[in-house]
Amino acid sequence: MSTAKNFIELCYWCRVGDTENVDRLVSTGVDLNGVDEFDNTPLFLASLCGHEDLVNLLLQRGAVCDRDRYEGARCVYGALTDTIRNILLRYDISKAVDVKQPFATHISLQLQDSTNTPFDIFFSFNGQPLLKAHRFLLASRSAYFANKLNGPWAGKQIIHMPHERFKAAFEIILKYIYLIPTLHDIYPEDYKILKAICLKLQLADFYDSLNELCKTRDSSERAHLMAESQFLFTEHARIQMKNFVKAIVSQKREYKEAPNGIKSVEGDITCCSSFPDVLISLSDEANQKTLIYPSHRSILMRADYFRIMFHSNFSESTHYSQHRNLYAGDNVELPVLKFPSKNDDVACVILNYLYYDETEVPSRVAMDVLTAADALCLDRLKTMAAVSITQSSSLLRLTTPFDILSAGWDTRSERLEHYAAKVIARDLVHYGKHPKLKEAILESSARIKSRQETDTIELVDDIRYYLLRKYEIDIDDVHDLEAEGFSETLMRPELVRYSSDIQLLDSILKELNLEA
The missing domain is CATH 1.25.40.20 (Ankyrin repeat-containing domain)
Incomplete structure (x- = not known):
């Protein structure tokens, strides 16, 4: 689009x-x-x-x-x-609103919360306290850093910087890279050195913003410019991370089982240019192969499932620890995590969401993404998968509203429950003959936690509601129908059709010996 x-x-x-x-x-x-x-x-x-x-x-x-x-x-x-x-x-426009975005928030926290994000590179300025960072994030955000990390800095953990006076400016650069709003904290005397560093590190958008701020004196204009700049920084970072994920996917490897664990048939994955510190394993049953994706623990922890796995004593965490050495590359041993899906396309959708907040879910894999997102406790992506399902014009040719309803129940998605009821109501004559409708009504009935006289069957209530919407009538019309009798409504075709659908639904309930 x-x-x-x-x-x-x-x-x-x-x-x-x-x-x-x-x-x-x-x-x-x-x-x-x-x-x-x-x-x-x-x-x-x-x-x-x-x-x-x-x-x-x-x-x-x-x-x-x-x-x-x-x-x-x-x-x-x-x-x-x-x-x-x-x-x-x-x-307050002077506040950094963009840091509240899910993507920007997670990137920022990687620099601020060292307990969850293991750093793998450190910058030293004349023996002063080290500035910490992540190789993969530096490489994804700056071509200069990518070249250095894959060249002179390869294999180095501590980088000795030339001038101590650059430390404060470099710290601001790191905050920019991690999407921490910093424009408000820069003093006028710092602009010159920051612009020089931006040119060297090829940070064009930061340089341009600093240049504009140098020429702007009005406080309101400056505040507006800072807010716009931070938004642009975030969007630029998303594009960079999108390209980075493409590199990750291109660096995936196909593996086969061997007596000593998983053995690569395509070469070492641990030394690839994406600087992984964890691997994701996906069993592609359709093609009878196992795929391994290079990944990053600090990004995966955006999913509560992985965060708990890394930090808890649950069985999943124990399983993770036991398989830390499942794959050993030429120089590095990395842990392998099993991905809750068997579809390569689903894995790509999940990675796109985790790395750069892509929430467009293709309808052809939306059901599988819904299930995987639910397993990973990614509620926002789960919601977006449900949106994709309900807006697809072709999905119902591949599945039924009953499968969608079941998925809605399994993943606690009210949007899917309502959508399934709407589809059923839209063509009740057709779906009324489907044996799964009776099964769905019975299951919906069984889902009532404590039955009382006022209890109703949720699916039936939803179908009745969407029948009203279908024929564009309101509850007063229904009351008139019940009071006047069917014969009095012959001059109103929409009520006749509504009454016919209701009678069909009531007959199904009677057959199931249910009152709703």
Whole structure:
């Protein structure tokens, strides 16, 4: 989908108030501060239509509400409710909103939380306290670092830097690389040395932002520029990590079982240019092979499943420890983790999400991604997989609403439960003959935790609701139908068809000896 189409779709979902679809589109890098043909920003549309949760989401993802500018003032004065107006008024443009993005937050935490992220390279300035970093992240964010790490710095753990006076500036550069907002902390006298370092390290976007800030004196303009720059830094980093994941996937290896563990048939994976510190194992049963992906512990820990595995005493963690030496490369021994999927395409979707927050899930693998994301405790990706399932026009040719309903129950996805009920209601005559409908109703009945007189069967309730939507009638029409009798409604075809579907549904319930 093109950028322009993404923005048009974003504006539509902002008017409707669908936070899940907005979050999905934000991950494509769409400009949150653009305007449509009527000069409306997504934030203005969300605030005008009264979608409080969506307003909060847009602000967290990088939407700018500068009250000193036309767009920001429109948002504040056009807000539908006082609550939304207060949210916008409390919003401080000088804050680094982009760090609240899931992707930026995780990258930033890798530098700030050493307990979860094992560093593998250190920079020393004349014996001063070392600055810590990750090889793979430096290589992905800077061509200069990639060349150094694959050349003169290969195999070195401590890099001795030439001048101690560069330490403070280099620390700012590291914060930029890890997406920690730092523009607000830079003093005017530091700009010259920072720009020189940016040129050497080939950090063009940071250099350009520093250049613009040097020429800007107005405090409001500077705040706006800093917020925009941080958003651009994040989007640039996502593109860089996207390219980095392509390299990871291209460096995967095919392995076969051997008496002494897993043996490579394509060469050593531990010395590849992505600098892995952990390997992911995927059993591709369809092609009867095992694939190994080079990966990084600090990125995998974005999934709670792996975080718990690395740090807990659960059986999964024990299993992980026992297999730390399952594969030994020429120089390095790396742990191997089993991936909860048997599909190479699913693994790529998961890696794309973990490394650069890609939430577009192809419908052809959405069901498998849903299951894998649930196993890995990736709730946001699970939601996006559910969105993909419900928006696919072709998926129902490959599966049934009953399979989707079952997946919804298994993964606790209400979106899929409602979608399955909507599909069934849309063609109840057809699905009413399907034996799985009765099985689904019985299972839904069994899912009621404590039966009371007022208990209903959730699936049946949902089908009845979507029958009302299908025929565009309301509950008052139903009450009139029950009071007047079927014969009085012959002049209203939609009520006749609705009554016919309800009778069909009631007959199924009667056959199952259920009252709902």
